[in-house]
Amino acid sequence: MSDNVLVVAEHADGQLRKINAPVVTFAVKAAEIQGGEVIGLVLGSDVDGVAQQFAKLEGLSKVLVADDDAFAEYLPAEYASAIATIAEDVDATLVATVASFRGKDFIPRVAGKLEAEETAAAVVSDVSGLEDEDGELIYKRPIWSGKLIEVVKPSDDVEITCVTVRVTEFEPAGDGGNAPIESVSAEAEGDGSTFVSFDKVQSERPELTDADVVIAGGRGLKSRENFVMLENLADLFTGAVGASRAAVDSGMAPNDWQIGQTGKIVAPKLYVAVAISGAIQHLAGMKGSKCIVAINKDPEAPIFQVADYGLVADAFKVVPELVEAIKAEM
């Protein structure tokens, strides 16, 4: 009996999302500790293209594809029942996916489903690290708005551990792989829920979690219009625009721009925090960024404690200047 790792791919619009690559790195590391292979799984309808992209990620021994109309639109019950069955079929003792809205929606349900079928299952969410403790996996995850790391171990009777992986904490796996692709059939048991509609946020810019550069604004910007200069700055780098919760709650920025404990977690190459004070809950969402720049007129703002470069100045004055100065260099 092997201790295999099953990685469930996240895809949208026929494309594999970039954020799967760090999950494969995590899975490879886990397999090195516990033994076993890393097996990829794609659930969907018409997903040959996704499977081919997934198969390129280095470390996968094979990619299983369950292509079925039942998976045409994501629903948690169908996903969870199929994954629970396949995990047992392939002798997986660890099931992993991206810690996205979707991953967090179905992974714990997979554990619940396994338990309902008398297989003891543990869940660990937002895994940011793992360690070898006498050949067994222990998981690390951020808690308390990122103030503490919790080290978690599944209890001895657990047979399958289901995790969501915080992608900002693992390097993306290379794409030189060539895993064989295999078709599998999956019994997708629904729970009566139906998909009604999806309202996609239209944006020319990259997703916050994919962007190399994020320019974020806080409530100090006072209005939606003042975010335009941040958009101009972001566009110079083909970056994304984010916001603090306070700015979103004040209506200055849309919900999906929110970065923080209750918003998105990002770790881009460059994070520029403009007029953001730096509350703990906001820091929880961005302090993993490679380089942090803070622009705030308050020298006491907590954001300066995490910034690599701080500019104590009025954002309304310096951001337009910054845009022009960077344009001149490009």
Place this chain on the structure above:
Amino acid sequence: MKILVTVRRVPDLDARFDLNDDKTEIDTEALDHKINYFDEVATEEAIRLKEKGGVDEIVAVCIGSTDATKELRTALAMGADRGILIEANERELDAFAVAKILSAVIDEEEPDLVIMGKLGVDYENNQAAQILAGLRNWPQATFAYSVAVEGDSVTVGREVDGGTVTFKLPLPAIVTADLRLNEPRFPSLPGIMKAKRKPLDEKTPDDYGVEVTARARTVRYELPPERQAGVIVESVEELVSKLKNEVKII
């Protein structure tokens, strides 16, 4: 229709906290506690549904220390009708243990709708509702920003990656409340007075025939790596120079 909401208390995360010597416990006793914000949102949603009509009873359930009676009374003061506090050692609970206990409560209470906060702001697990749904094969809709009940189904708008999605779930179902579902009310003074007379039963997992069974244990805590101190730049020019020459992003 009967709605069941869950309530937890959480410590004040902004306060200084201490770890014990071997870092296996966080000393939360000295800290202020309050109701988990997302549970307030869940409770508020149940009350709004009741105000719209068709809801006979809102039951608020809390699993944890009896110190949480205060937080459970807050849910009653907001408008829940009855409270159940299931006493359990919080250190022995994990999301699975909670889900198992809740499942037994559901067997007894038979709610049509269960609304939970999407996560506890301390441990941020975001698991219990989904595990519970998997255990019972009940419809689930997490991260709800809108909830509309029509007859024997509930239509839920959910915040997801890249936008929002709408699911329709047959009842009974489990929904988790996200930030933007509503703004919870402050309990009114009449509400607080009424809450003192509302039933609040203290039970144990044993009363529901359940053993506390955690599947994941906290082994220890660690402090996250600290970022190295940065520098203050004096001008836009200096910042651009750093971005170009040190960060190499221009």
